[in-house]
């Protein structure tokens with residue numbers, strides 16, 4: 001034994017040595033940055049595989065709600081990850097200039113074209129390039145620009161209505177409504193971005209498998225994003241990307257391919273440059289034309305690759321999320337016939353009073369939809385109960401550490417809030433947080449309020465609810481496409497309900513939720529019957 005070197009001892013006792021290393025690793029994780037003081041599942045404090053497994057089982061939002069109900073406002077979800085349920089945490093974690101950056105969860109979502117990662121506005125963790133890019137493209141998403149996109153939404157909406165009538169209402173066939181709404185949302189984004197629909201609605205199928213591809217990617221992103229380094233073994237494997245760069249395999253995402261084709265159609269090569277300039281501007285400015293304009297305005301920053309990335313990320317960030325939110329509004333209305341009836345009354349009364357201009361096809365303008373308070377309450381209530389993003393929006397605490405809702409958290413810790421948890425805070429939203437009750441968004445809860453003081457208090461109550469809603473995120477990384485999605489939702493819901501009577505195929509069945517970062521709904525099947533469009537009284541009299 002004497003004279004035996006340390007290496008010899010290690011080799012001879014390798015099982016014990018491995019065990020010691022493993023236990024030390026777990027203990028290091030357990031006491032990481034002093035996070036052992038926070039409650040949560042024991043396994044979560046030892047390894048990120050706990051949250052990987054939880055997300056992989058597809059209902060992590062239920063776990064998060066239960067954990068916060070059991071342990072309170074701060075729960076440990078990983079060796080280096082905390083979830084906050086206190087709405088006071090929102091301002092610190094997502095507030096402007098607070099120094100919190102997106103975690104490594106986000107780059108897992110980067111798409112790939114010709115072997116190159118495409119860091120997008122959504123997925124970049126660099127605050128510097130994010131703010132530069134956001135400045136370049138912000139105006140394309142402003143409220144005042146919105147009006148330019150309305151004709152695109154109208155044209156896809158008219159197709160959606162006629163196809164619904166032809167394929168479902170006339171035949172009496174049942175419809176996978178969430179899928180049908182996915183086709184709608186993807187086609188609208190195609191039209192707003194490129195003035196060209198992907199063609200899902202025309203053909204009633206997932207063309208080039210684009211929708212299933214994106215769904216599969218989100219299925220991947222959810223769990224892999226809990227241990228982001230795993231991404232280097234799979235989709236961002238350096239060898240795979242290298243092979244793709246040299247054209248040995250094609251790792252280009254189908255949505256990226258669609259975008260590249262549209263870019264080629266739109267652009268011509270400037271002979272004096274390797275970059276491109278716009279050639280065939282569309283008659284109606286679309287997002288792509290605005291991104292190309294941003295390149296002309298900011299040549300020092302915007303490149304062709306960034307223009308393509310912006311276009312691709314519109315489909316990634318804007319289609320599934322909008323489809324999910326549309327499904328939620330229809331589903332909750334169908335499950336709550338009382339609310340559906342109030343909304344139908346609101347639509348029919350307004351139609352009789354001549355509020356809507358289009359009484360042939362029933363398409364409601366965005367401006368008209370803003371005069372429908374019960375519709376507004378139903379949309380807000382759906383966003384509250386079913387926010388599309390189903391995981392905490394992760395951020396990394398700046399190096400100096402930060403005080404978050406009364407807790408000092410060390411720099412480098414991953415922190416976040418989940419909209420599914422925040423939107424169920426009883427002190428903000430009321431005791432009945434699990435109930436779909438649009439009236440909570442109305443002054444006086446839908447009853448007439450005479451007293452000014454009471455009205456003021458009611459407005460304050462609603463403002464407080466609005467202030468903590470996290471469905472579009474918050475702060476500098478808040479959803480840039482919010483106005484576009486609201487344009488779609490506020491137009492489609494009333495338009496569709498004017499034209500069709502919607503029924504659940506099996507009223508007693510619940511839908512099934514599938515949390516793949518965004519929470520898709522499965523098994524939401526409906527039937528449609530044509531409704532006679534309610535006409536203005538003036539027209540009926542003449």
Ligand code: HEM
Pocket residue numbers: 121122123134313314317318319321322325387388389393394470471472473474476477478479480481482484485
């Ligand atoms: C109801 C529909 C939508 C929902 C619920 C939604 C939700 C969100 C959320 C929660 C974030 C913040 C993510 C985070 O902080 O981690 C976000 C960011 C973003 N969304 Fe949306 N979104 C919707 C529609 C859209 C649309 C239609 C587009 C594009 C046309 C879009 C493009 C983006 C982009 C580019 C970002 C990143 C913004 C940035 O970091 O500056 N979204 N969205």
